[in-house]
Structure formats: C-alpha cells, structure tokens
Amino acid sequence: MNTAEKSLHYLVEKWLTPDPEARIRVVRFGHIREDRTRYVHVEASASSGPRAIFFFRHEDGCWCVFPPRIAQPSMTGYRLAA
Template sequence: MNIAEQSLRFLVEKWLAPIPTTRLRVVQFGRTGYERRRYVRVEALAASGSHAIFFFRHADGCWCVFPPSIARPALTGQLAA
C-alpha cells in the first residue's frame, strides 16, 4: 500500500468526507494506556448528522482505523546440534 494512502489526512477524507461540504474536526487526541501509542478522534459534521472515528498510529508510522496489536512475550528456541 502507498504511504500516502496510510496518512491520517487520506484516511480521514476516505472514511468521513464523502462530500465536499462535510465539516471535519479533531475532537480528541492522546496516547493509549500501556504502550502509549497515539490516537486521534475525528468527527464529521453534515446535514444528515455527525459521525466520529478513532484513528490509531502504528509502529511503522502509518495511521489505521484499528488499534495496533499489543506486543506480547514470545519464547523462541534453538535446536542443539
């Protein structure tokens, strides 16, 4: 996927602004609890009503509508020769 297609601006316009007259605003932003990942809540105001979506920043710098997976402990091994 193209990096520009994972930017916050691209995703906000894709998910919330289907028509040019829709007004967009950032309602909330901050960091998640444990891993301190960034999130933004954007609201779209239209004549038909308002909608809001949370966007989450992943470790690779891309924004998505789903939160990043939590790093969990892992166990690896190596066979002895």
C-alpha cells in the same frame, strides 16, 4: 499501499468526507497508556448526521482505523542435536 494512502489526512477524507459540505473537527487526541500509541478521535458533521471515528498511529508512522497489536511475551523452543 503507499505511505500517502496511510496518512491521517488521506484516511479522514476516505472515511468521513463523502459529503463535500462535511465539517471536520478533532474531538480528542493523545496516547494510549499501555504502550504510548497515539490516537486521534475525529468527527464529521454533515447533512446526513454526525460521524466519528478513531485513528491509531502504528510504529511505521502510518495511521490506521485499528490499533496496533501490543507486543506480548513469546516463547520459542529449539531441539538440540544429540
């Protein structure tokens, strides 16, 4: 998938505007405290009723509908040759 297909504009249109008369508004935006991940809460008002979704920005600059994984401590074991 190319970068344009992961832009916030593309994802808002893909997920929230199948109705051409839908009105889009940003409800809230900010950072998640733990790792400073950016998020945007977007709402679409359409004739079928309101729909809302959160979008999260990943380290590569792309926006997704799921939050990025939080880096956790890990341990690797090695066997030394005798």
